[in-house]
Amino acid sequence: MKFLRANAPRLPLAEIEAFASEHYGLTGELTELYSERDQNLRLREKDGTAWVLKVASAEEDPGIIDCQLMTMRHIEQVDPALPVPRVRLGRDGAATRHITGPDGTQHVFYVLSFLEGEIAQRINIDHALHGRIGDMLARLGRVMRGLFHPAAGSRELLWDVRMLDRLLPHARLFGPGWQQDLVTRIGTHFIAEVRPKLSALRAQLIHGDVHEHNLVLGPDGNISGIIDFGDMFHGPLVIDIADALGDFLTDARTIEGTLRAMVGAYNRVTPLEEDEADLVFDLASARMILTPLINAFRAAQTPDEPNYMAGYGDAPLRVLEAFQQMGRDKVSDIVRDACELPRRAAARPSTENLIARRKRLMGSKLYVFYDPPLHMVKGEGVWLTAADGRRYLDCYNNVPHVGHCHPHVVATLTRQIRTLNTNTRYLGEQVLEYAERLTATMPGGLKVCAFVNSGSEANDIAFRMAKVFTRASGGITMDFAYHGITEASDAFSPSGNYANSVPPYMRTLMAPDGYRGKYRHGTNDMGALYAADADRAIASLQESGHGTAAFMIDSALMTNGVLEPVPGYVAGVAARVRAAGGLVIGDEVQSGFGRMGTFMWGHQHHGIIPDIVTIGKPAGNGHPIGVVVTRPEILEAFLAEYAFFSTFGGNNVSCAAGLAVLDVIEREGLIENSRVVGDHLKAGLKALMKKHNLIGDVRGTGLALGVELVTDRKTQAPAPDETRRLLNLLRDEGVLVGSEGILGNVIKIRPPIVFSKENADTAVAALDRALGKV
C-alpha cells in the first residue's frame, strides 16, 4: 500500500548542494527539514533568502508534483496575497529536474521559496486564529476553483477520507478497547452512510491538508504561510474545511468555539450549502480516525521510522470521543448557525412553545391563521414548508407575488445588500431607476414618486398629500375597506376595528356587491346606481365642514369579499369626488402588479386614472416597500409644506428588490399568466357549484378570486362557520386559502401570480374533497 510507509529519500547533502548550485545557481547553508515522504532541505543564501530544496520520494507520481507546481504558480498569478510558496525555476527555466540517488533511483527535484515564521503546531491556537485559518482555507479553495489536473482527479490518496475502507481493517491494531470500538463505529458508518452522498456535492481541486504542521505564522500571529500541497486532490469542496476541522479540534473543551470560528470564517468567503453543512460532523469525524489509523499502521510496520504523530498518544481520540458525544444533531446546528443556514427541523421549538412565547412577548390575543397555527420555515415558488416538513400549496399569499424566494429577487437583493444600503439623502441610482421603471407603467400624469415602507404609510402620505392639495380634510372609503394601520390609513379602514367604525371626518360607501348588495347583477346601470351613493357621502362631508379631500379605493375590493369590477361604478364615484374638489387615491397594494390579470394595475379594470396611486405588499416580493405615485403638482404642493423624508423609504436594497420584481413580471409574462390561470381557476371553481350547494357565488378577476359560501342559495344565508371549517379542512388537504367579507363567508384565493394551471387543478381538487367533508 503506497505511502503507508514513510519512505523518504536520503540523498547525501553534498550531492544535493552541488545539484542546487549547478542547476539553480543557489548556494548557502543547508538544514534538514522534516518531511513525511520527501527529503526536504532548507538552503539559506548569504543575503538571508531561504529556499526549500525538495527531493521527491521515488514513489511519488510526477503528475502530482506537476499539479502542485501548477497550483502554486497559478496562485502567484491570481491571488499573490495568499502566502503560499513560490516556485523557483532552474537555470534552464524548468520547474523540475531529476536527481539520481546513490542506488541509481531517479527522484524529481524542485525548489520552493521558504516561508519564514513559526509552525503553528508550536503555538496555542485561539479562536481568532481559527477564524483566520477558516478564512485562508476558503480563499485558497476559491483561487483553486478553476483549476484541474488529471493526476489529481485520478489520485488514490490514503489521506483522502473517501479511501477510508482501505484503512479501516487496521483498526484491529488498536487492540480490543474503546479506541478500536470508536474508530470502527465511525468508519463503518462513514463508508455505509456518508461516502455515497459525497459524489453529489460540489467538487474541485482542494489542498486537503491544512493542519498545524503546514501552517506558518508570522510574529504578529497572522498566517504567513500555507505549505505542503502534496496531498492535493480533486474532491468534494467540503472535505477541505472538514479535514481542517478534524485536525484543529484538539481540545474537547473548545470544540464549539473552534467550529463556529473556522466554519463561520470559511462560510463568509465560500458559503456552504445545506447538504455540505450537514456532512461536516461525519467528515471531520472520519478525518479524526484517519490520522490515528495511519499512525497505528506505521507504528506497527516501521517502529524505527520517525513518526510525527506518535507523541500525541490517545489525546486526538479523546477529543473525537467528546465530539461524538456532542452528536451529529448538535454539531450540525452549530455548523448551520455558523453558515447562517436555518436550523434542522428537529431543533426548532414546538408550536406550544412558540405560542406561549408569542403571547408573553406580543400580547395575549393571537391574530394568526388556523388553530393550531402553522409554523412556516421555508418558501419556494407557490409552496410553503412547515416546521414538520409538510408542504402547502400557497393560494393565499400575495406578498411573495412572483413566488416565494424567487431566485432573481433573492440574488438581486443579496448583491445590493452586500454592496450598499443607505437612504435617499444621498444620491443613488437604484431609486431613480425604480421610479423610472414604475412610472413608465402608469397612465396619465402619474410620473413622480414618494418612497416609504408599507402600504399603510403610502396611504397615510397619500391622504396627507390630498389634504394639502385640496385644502379639505374629509375622506371617503368603502364600508368594509382595509387600507392600513397608521392613523390616517386606519381612518379609511372600517374593517380594521371590531366596531367597523370610522372617525368623524370619514364617510363610507355601500359596497357595489352584485350578489347580495342593494342592487343585484342584472339590474340596469348597476354601477351608476351604486355610484350615486357617493352624493350622500360628499354632501355629508360638505355639511360637516370637512369637505372631500380624497376617495380611496382598492381596485380588487378584496376585504369587501373580492367583488368584481362593476362597469361605471368607480368611474362614477371618481367623477363625483372630483367635482367636489377631491382626489382619487387608487390603492394598488392588493390589486397592483398584474394581480387582476390583463393589466398591470387594478384601476385599469375600472377605466379610471387615479390622482394618486399607492403601492405596497407585492412590490418587493416580501421586502418592505411602499410607494406613492402621483402627479408633479400634487407632490410639489406637499413638499412645499412638509420636509418629507423616510429613513428606509427608497433605500438601495428595497429599490433593487422592486426592480427585480418588475424584471420577473416582464420576463415571465406574469400579467398574462394571472389572466390565463385566473380564468382557468375560476372556471374550475364555478364547476364545483354543480356539485356543492354551499357555494353561492364564484367571482373575481385574474388571480384575485372569491368563493362565497351560503347555507341556502335562495335565502343567501351566509355560512361563516362552514367557511372557517373549510379553511382548516383545506389546510389538512395541504392548500392554504383565506377568508374575507363583512360576513366572513368568502373564501379568498390570491396566490403568487406564478401559479400554474396544474396548481389551480390541485387547489380545485382539494376544495372539492374539503367541501365534501364540511
Ligand SMILES: Cc1ncc(COP(=O)(O)O)c(C=O)c1O
Ligand atoms: C388594500 C390594502 N391597502 C393597504 C394595506 C396596508 O399595507 P401594509 O400592511 O403593508 O401597511 C393593505 C394590507 O393588507 C391592503 O390590503
